Each structure stands twice: as structure tokens, then as C-alpha cells.
Amino acid sequence: MSEVKKxxxxxxxxxxxxxxALESLEVVLIGAAFEQDVRLAFxxxxxxxxxxxxxxxxxxxxNFSPTFRALGDYDVNKLYVERESLEERGLxxxxxxxITYEDEDDDWEEKPSIHIISRxxxxxxxxxxxxxxxx
Amino acid sequence: MAYQVNGQTVxxxxxxxxxxxxxxxxxxxxxxxxxxxxxxxxxxxxxVNFLREYYDExxxxxxxxxxxxxxxxxxxxxxxxxxxxxxxxxxGPAKQACKIAGLPKPTGCV
Numbered sequence: 064m065s066e067v068k069k070x071x072x073x074x075x076x077x078x079x080x081x082x083x084a085l086e087s088l089e090v091v092l093i094g095a096a097f098e099q100d101v102r103l104a105f106x107x108x109x110x111x112x113x114x115x116x117x118x119x120x121x122x123x124x125x126n127f128s129p130t131f132r133a134l135g136d137y138d139v140n141k142l143y144v145e146r147e148s149l150e151e152r153g154l155x156x157x158x159x160x161x162i163t164y165e166d167e168d169d170d171w172e173e174k175p176s177i178h179i180i181s182r183x184x185x186x187x188x189x190x191x192x193x194x195x196x197x198x
Numbered sequence: 199m200a201y202q203v204n205g206q207t208v209x210x211x212x213x214x215x216x217x218x219x220x221x222x223x224x225x226x227x228x229x230x231x232x233x234x235x236x237x238x239x240x241x242x243x244x245x246v247n248f249l250r251e252y253y254d255e256x257x258x259x260x261x262x263x264x265x266x267x268x269x270x271x272x273x274x275x276x277x278x279x280x281x282x283x284x285x286x287x288x289x290g291p292a293k294q295a296c297k298i299a300g301l302p303k304p305t306g307c308v
Contacts, residue, residue, distance in 0.1 A: 133256035
């Protein structure tokens with residue numbers, strides 16, 4: 064068996080307008096299917112990907128934001144959001160959708176997957192990863 | 199390439215997944231199942247309906263592992279296991295059941 068590596072997917076772009084956000088999410092789901100340790104980081108405009116109440120009716124593309132809530136089923140439960148990026152865009156944790164997972168080791172208790180961390184802590188998260196993929 | 203159902207033509211891709219998700223109906227599901235050489239019964243409908251609900255909520259077709267885990271949770275271990283799923287859908291539960299449910303091919307399904 065090969066060793067499990069820590070993959071960090073860094074999301075920097077707004078959800079629509081470019082294909083980066085959707086492609087990143089697809090790669091995350093594929094990576095998770097191969098049972099790697101998957102983490103997601105949201106910085107800069109990437110924080111908009113997790114906002115609640117998204118509607119794409121006017122732009123004719125699929126609203127994929129509900130898919131983030133399925134990540135728990137794929138054992139992806141470490142979503143790091145940079146506090147400074149939120150604040151610079153006038154956002155707070157309340158603007159983000161609730162994403163949870165059920166902890167198998169704790170009687171399937173529902174726990175939050177989103178962690179709001181500072182820019183300095185984000186640097187540590189990046190340093191800790193074996194593989195960093197930027198989108 | 200297309201399925202014929204009630205005198206209507208429903209387009210599908212080279213693998214048999216329908217092109218427009220809105221075209222789906224129960225009658226169409228029976229037609230796709232027939233093309234897959236699968237006879238729809240209550241057990242299979244249960245899985246197909248589950249997949250449609252999952253897609254409706256999360257906008258993705260789940261990977262097999264996720265599907266089985268979710269079925270285990272909602273229907274119990276006697277149904278949420280690999281053997282039972284492959285008995286129902288011999289060519290892959292996610293692949294075949296998703297096709298019948300009118301969903302896209304599951305992400306990460308090769």
C-alpha cells in the first residue's frame with residue numbers, strides 16, 4: 064500500500080465566470096475516491112464559492128454550490144477559509160453555507176467542516192500539505 | 199443516438215446517458231433499463247429514486263462507495279452493501295443505476 068498523502072486544493076477564484084472552481088471540485092471528488100487525505104483552502108475571491116443562496120438562473124450555468132454539502136459523504140471534512148479574505152470582501156462566517164460531516168469515530172455526530180482561520184494559520188496549512196494544487 | 203419513448207425521441211450520448219436531464223420520466227427509465235438488460239422491480243426503483251433524490255439535493259451523482267454508504271445508512275446493512283448492489287446492477291451500481299435514473303455519469307467513475 065502506498066502512503067496516504069495530504070492533498071491541499073487551494074481555491075482562489077469566484078465560482079462562476081471561469082471554470083476553475085467547478086474543475087477544482089471535480090478533482091477533489093475524484094481525489095477523495097482514491098482515499099487520499101483531502102483538504103480545501105479558500106482564499107481571495109475563492110471564499111465566494113462557499114456563500115449561501117447562490118442562484119445561477121440568469122447566467123445559464125449549473126449552480127454547483129450544493130455539491131460542497133456532499134463532501135462529507137466523501138470523507139472530505141477539512142475546509143479552511145481565510146478570515147482576512149472574507150473581511151476584505153465584507154463577508155463573515157454567517158454568509159457561508161453550513162457544511163457538516165458525520166464523525167464515524169464519534170457516534171456519527173454532525174460536525175462542521177468549515178474552519179475559519181487567519182492568514183498566518185493558512186500558511187501553516189499550506190506548509191503541512193504534501194501536495195498543493197492551486198485553482 | 200436516441201431512446202424512443204411514447205413516440206418521443208430522447209437523445210443520449212455514446213454510452214447511453216441522456217443528454218438533457220429534464221427529459222427523464224419513469225417510462226424512459228424502463229426503456230433505458232431494457233437497453234441495459236435490466237428488469238426494473240421495487241428494489242431497483244428504490245435505488246434509482248434514491249439517486250435522483252441525491253442528485254436533486256447535491257447536484258452530483260455519487261461515487262459507488264458513497265452510494266453504498268448512504269444506502270447503508272438509510273436502508274440498513276442488508277441493502278447497503280456491494281454484493282446486493284451488484285446483484286441489482288451487474289455492470290456497476292453507480293454507472294447503470296445513474297444511467298437509468300437519467301443522471302450524468304458519476305464524477306470519478308472510470
